[in-house]
Amino acid sequence: MRGPEPNSRRFPKVHRLGLALLLGFLLIAVLAEVIAPYDPWQRFQPYLSPRPEHWLGTNDLGNDILSELLHGTRVSLLVGLGTAGIATALGLVVGLISGYFRGAVDELLMGLTDVMLMIPRIPMVIILAAFLKSGYGVIVLVLGLLWWTPTARIVRSKVLQVRESAFVAGQRTLGFGHLRIMFSDILPNILHVLSPKFMLTVASAMITEASLSFLGLGDPGVKSWGMMIHFAFEKGGFIRDLWWWYTAPGLAITLCVLSLVLIGFAAGKEEPVAAALPG
Amino acid sequence: MSAVLMKAQDVCQVFRSGWPARRTLEVLQDINLKVRSGQTLGIVGDSGSGKTTLGRILAGVDRPTCGTVSYKGSRLSGLTPVQWAAFRRRVQMLFQDPEGALNPVKTIRRSFEEVGRLAGISKSETVVSDLLRTVGLSPEILPRLPRQLSGGQNQRVALARILMLEPELIVLDEPTSALDVSVQAQILHLLKSLQRQRNLAYVYIAHDIRVIRFMCDQVVLLDKGGVKFQGRSEELRPDVALSAGV
Amino acid sequence: MSCLHLRNLTVDFATPSGNLRAVDGVRLDHEGGESLALIGETGCGKSVVAHAILGLLPGNATVGGVIEFQDRNLLAMSERELAKVRGAQIGIVLQNPSLALNPIHNIGRQIGEPLVVHRGVALRSTRPKVLSRLRRLGFLDVEGHLDAFPFEFSGGMNQRVLIAASLILEPQVLIADEPTKGLDAGLRGLVRKEMLTIKHLNSSSLLLITHDLELTRDIADRVAVMYGGQIVEIAPAESFFSGPLHPYTRALLQSLPENGFHPIPGPPLSLTDPPGGCRFHPRCPERGEECARRRPDLYASGRRAVRCLLYS
Numbered sequence: 001m002r003g004p005e006p007n008s009r010r011f012p013k014v015h016r017l018g019l020a021l022l023l024g025f026l027l028i029a030v031l032a033e034v035i036a037p038y039d040p041w042q043r044f045q046p047y048l049s050p051r052p053e054h055w056l057g058t059n060d061l062g063n064d065i066l067s068e069l070l071h072g073t074r075v076s077l078l079v080g081l082g083t084a085g086i087a088t089a090l091g092l093v094v095g096l097i098s099g100y101f102r103g104a105v106d107e108l109l110m111g112l113t114d115v116m117l118m119i120p121r122i123p124m125v126i127i128l129a130a131f132l133k134s135g136y137g138v139i140v141l142v143l144g145l146l147w148w149t150p151t152a153r154i155v156r157s158k159v160l161q162v163r164e165s166a167f168v169a170g171q172r173t174l175g176f177g178h179l180r181i182m183f184s185d186i187l188p189n190i191l192h193v194l195s196p197k198f199m200l201t202v203a204s205a206m207i208t209e210a211s212l213s214f215l216g217l218g219d220p221g222v223k224s225w226g227m228m229i230h231f232a233f234e235k236g237g238f239i240r241d242l243w244w245w246y247t248a249p250g251l252a253i254t255l256c257v258l259s260l261v262l263i264g265f266a267a268g269k270e271e272p273v274a275a276a277l278p279g
Numbered sequence: 280m281s282a283v284l285m286k287a288q289d290v291c292q293v294f295r296s297g298w299p300a301r302r303t304l305e306v307l308q309d310i311n312l313k314v315r316s317g318q319t320l321g322i323v324g325d326s327g328s329g330k331t332t333l334g335r336i337l338a339g340v341d342r343p344t345c346g347t348v349s350y351k352g353s354r355l356s357g358l359t360p361v362q363w364a365a366f367r368r369r370v371q372m373l374f375q376d377p378e379g380a381l382n383p384v385k386t387i388r389r390s391f392e393e394v395g396r397l398a399g400i401s402k403s404e405t406v407v408s409d410l411l412r413t414v415g416l417s418p419e420i421l422p423r424l425p426r427q428l429s430g431g432q433n434q435r436v437a438l439a440r441i442l443m444l445e446p447e448l449i450v451l452d453e454p455t456s457a458l459d460v461s462v463q464a465q466i467l468h469l470l471k472s473l474q475r476q477r478n479l480a481y482v483y484i485a486h487d488i489r490v491i492r493f494m495c496d497q498v499v500l501l502d503k504g505g506v507k508f509q510g511r512s513e514e515l516r517p518d519v520a521l522s523a524g525v
Numbered sequence: 526m527s528c529l530h531l532r533n534l535t536v537d538f539a540t541p542s543g544n545l546r547a548v549d550g551v552r553l554d555h556e557g558g559e560s561l562a563l564i565g566e567t568g569c570g571k572s573v574v575a576h577a578i579l580g581l582l583p584g585n586a587t588v589g590g591v592i593e594f595q596d597r598n599l600l601a602m603s604e605r606e607l608a609k610v611r612g613a614q615i616g617i618v619l620q621n622p623s624l625a626l627n628p629i630h631n632i633g634r635q636i637g638e639p640l641v642v643h644r645g646v647a648l649r650s651t652r653p654k655v656l657s658r659l660r661r662l663g664f665l666d667v668e669g670h671l672d673a674f675p676f677e678f679s680g681g682m683n684q685r686v687l688i689a690a691s692l693i694l695e696p697q698v699l700i701a702d703e704p705t706k707g708l709d710a711g712l713r714g715l716v717r718k719e720m721l722t723i724k725h726l727n728s729s730s731l732l733l734i735t736h737d738l739e740l741t742r743d744i745a746d747r748v749a750v751m752y753g754g755q756i757v758e759i760a761p762a763e764s765f766f767s768g769p770l771h772p773y774t775r776a777l778l779q780s781l782p783e784n785g786f787h788p789i790p791g792p793p794l795s796l797t798d799p800p801g802g803c804r805f806h807p808r809c810p811e812r813g814e815e816c817a818r819r820r821p822d823l824y825a826s827g828r829r830a831v832r833c834l835l836y837s
Contacts, residue, residue, distance in 0.1 A: 166374040166378075167383075169372075173339075174397065174440065175368060175444070189384060325711065326711070459736050460737075460738065460781060461777055463780075463786070465780075486709055487710070489782035489783065
C-alpha cells in the first residue's frame with residue numbers, strides 16, 4: 001500500500017520481546033525458592049566449576065551460584081521498581097503541580113528541580129551509602145529522592161501543553177476543582193510519557209544498585225547480582241579465571257535492563273490529546 | 280425589560296510581560312455592558328479585538344485588571360466560596376474548539392456522569408438520554424470517545440453537559456466558527472430554541488456580523504479593545520462594522 | 526492540456542468498527558485549464574479524493590477504480606513514478622500552511638527546493654524563478670524575503686509561500702485542500718485573492734476542495750457536490766448558485782448566512798451505517814416512496830448532472 005504508514009495500534013515486535021523477557025524475570029523473582037536447586041546460603045565445596053550438580057559452580061563460600069542468581073533477581077527487581085516507584089511518584093506530583101498552577105509555585109518548584117539536577121547523583125549515592133551503611137531500603141529511598149527531577153521536567157512540559165486544551169478550561173467553568181482536574185483530566189492524558197520514563201528509571205536504578213554493590217557498598221547479607229560480581233572480583237574469581245561467576249550476573253543485569261529499555265522505547269501508544277488550542 | 284443578570288463596569292484588561300513589568304498590552308479598555316435574562320448580547324470584533332478576553336472575564340474565568348463584573352448585583356471579586364459555587368453553576372462558557380471540548384480519554388457517558396456527580400444530579404440514563412435528545416443527539420453515542428464524533432456532535436455534547444447544570448447565562452465563544460456552515464445553521468437554531476425553552480441569557484462572541492445579527496438583540500462592537508458601537512443589532516451600520524474589520 | 530479523469534473511484538478504510546466506504550464510485554472529469562470546486566461537508570469524502578489522486582492515503586485504505594492523468598492510471602503507478610508526478614505535474618496545497626513549512630530553512634530555499642529535487646538544478650540558479658513567483662503572489666520586498674524564515678511571516682504570508690512553492694514547477698493541476706478552513710475573515714479574503722491570481726495568471730487547472738461557498742462562488746468555473754462519499758450534483762458555477770437541482774444542494778445553499786441560516790433537517794450521515802436507497806432521503810424534504818429503496822444513478826444532461834430520483 002502506498003502512502004505514509006499509520007501509527008501501529010498493536011504492540012510492535014520489539015515491545016513484545018521486552019515484555020516477554022521482563023515477565024520471565026518477574027516469574028523468577030516470585031518463584032525463586034521453588035525454582036532454585038538449593039538454598040543460596042547453603043555451603044558446598046567452594047570454587048567449583050560448572051557441573052551437573054552445580055550448573056554455574058560455587059562461589060568462595062561454597063554457595064551454589066545458580067541459586068544465588070535466581071534469588072538475586074528478587075532484590076534487583078525490588079530495588080529497581082522501588083526506586084522508580086518513588087522517583088516517578090515524586091516527579092509526577094511535582095511536575096503536575098508545577099505545570100498546572102504555574103506562576104510562583106512553578107518558579108519555586110523548578111528552581112528546586114534545578115538545584116537537585118546539579119547534584120551529581122552517582123557520587124552522592126556513593127557517599128550516602130558509605131555513611132549510612134545499612135540495607136537496600138535506604139538505598140532505594142535515597143535513589144528515589146534524588147531521581148525524580150527528570151520525570152518532573154517531562155511531566156511539567158506535558159502538563160503545560162494539555163492544560164491549554166479547551167476541555168480543561170471547560171472543566172473549570174463547569175465547576176470542577178483543581179485537584180479533580182489534575183488527576184482526572186490531565187493525568188490520563190500524560191501517562192503515555194510517564195510509562196517509558198518509569199521503565200528507564202527502573203533500568204537505571206538496577207544498574208546503580210549493581211554498581212554500588214560492586215564497589216562494596218551493598219549489603220553482604222543479601223544476595224544480589226551486584227554483590228555477586230563484587231565477591232567474584234574480591235574473592236579471587238577473576239584471578240582464578242572463574243568467568244562464569246561474574247559473567248552470569250552480568251548477563252542477567254544486561255538482559256533485564258534490555259527488557260526494560262525495549263518496553264520503554266517501543267511503547268506504541270498514540271498521544272490521546274488531539275488539539276491544544278486556547279479557548 | 281427583563282432583569283439585568285450581569286453587569287460590567289469600567290472593565291479593562293492589561294497584560295504585563297517581563298519582570299519587573301517591561302511591556303504592557305492593553306487588550307480591553309472602558310467596557311460597560313449589561314446582560315439581561317432571556318436575551319442575547321453579542322460581542323463582535325476582529326481577531327485581536329479582545330472579544331475572547333472579554334468573554335472569559337464575564338464568565339469569571341479571568342479577572343479584569345480594573346473595573347468590576349457583577350452578577351445579580353453582587354461583585355464577582357467579593358463573592359464568598361459558597362456564593363462563588365452558586366455563580367459557577369449559573370454562569371457557564373462554551374468554547375470555540377470542538378476538538379478540545381471534551382477530555383479525549385473519557386467516553387461521552389463518563390463525561391456526563393462526572394458532571395452529574397458534581398452537581399448532585401441523578402445520573403440516570405433517562406436524564407442523560409433526554410438531554411442528548413434536547414441537543415439533537417442519539418443516546419447511542421454514549422459509549423463513544425470524542426474522536427469518534429464529528430465537531431458538531433462534540434460541540435453539542437459540550438452544550439448538553441452545560442445544560443445539565445441548569446445555567447442562567449452562557450457565554451458562547453465563537454461556538455460555530457470551526458464548524459461547517461451547514462452545521463452552523465443547525466447549532467444556531469438549537470441555541471435559539473434552547474433559549475426560548477429555558478429562558479437562557481447568552482453572551483455570543485463572534486467575528487461574523489451576520490451570525491451576530493441573526494442571534495443577538497443587543498450588540499457590542501469591539502475594535503482593538505475599545506467599544507466602537509453599542510446598542511441594538513439593527514442599529515449597527517454596515518460601514519461602522521466594516522471599519523472594525525467584520 | 527491536462528485532463529484528470531476519475532472513473533468509479535472507491536476508497537475504503539479498515540477501522541476497528543468495521544469497513545468504512547469514504548468514497549463510493551466517484552466519476553469526475555477535470556478539464557485542462559478549468560477551476561473545479563469539489564464541495565461538501567466534513568466527512569463527505571472530498572479530501573479523501575484529493576489524497577487518493579496523489580497516493581497520499583494511509584496504510585489502512587483500499588483504493589479501487591481508475592484515476593486517469595495524461596493517459597496513465599495514477600492508481601497503477603509505483604511510488605517512485607508517483608513521486609515524479611507529485612509536485613511537478615500535480616501540485617497540492619494542504620491545510621495548515623504554517624505547519625507545512627520547515628522552520629529551520631529560509632523561504633527562498635523552500636520555494637526553490639522543488640526545482641532542485643525535480644529538475645536537478647542548483648539552488649542558487651532558482652533565485653530568479655523564486656523572485657518572480659513571490660512577485661506574482663503579491664509580495665513586495667521580494668529580495669529581502671528570500672532570507673526570511675517562516676516564523677517571521679504571518680499565517681497568511683506563509684500560505685502564499687506554500688502556494689508559491691507548489692506553483693514553481695508549473696504543475697498542470699493544482700489541488701487546494703480546504704485553503705480557507707479555520708481562517709478568520711481577513712485571511713480568507715487574502716486566500717481568495719491568491720486563488721484568483723492563480724486562476725488568471727497561471728495555466729494550471731485548479732481543483733478546489735472546500736466547504737467555503739463564498740470562495741467557490743468567486744473562483745469556480747464548475748462545481749461538484751459530494752454527500753456521503755458520492756457525487757450528487759455537477760453544474761457550471763452560475764447555474765449552480767442560481768438554480769441548484771439536488772435537494773441537498775438546495776438545502777445547503779439555504780443554510781448559508783446570506784440566505785437565512787436555514788438548517789438542513791436531521792442528523793448527519795453515518796458512513797459506517799448508511800441508509801438504504803438514496804443516501805440523503807432521511808433528511809430530504811422532497812423524498813418520495815421510492816427513495817428509500819432505489820439508489821439513484823448520476824443522471825447527466827448537457828453540462829449538468831444530478832443523483833436524484835426526481836430527475837430520472
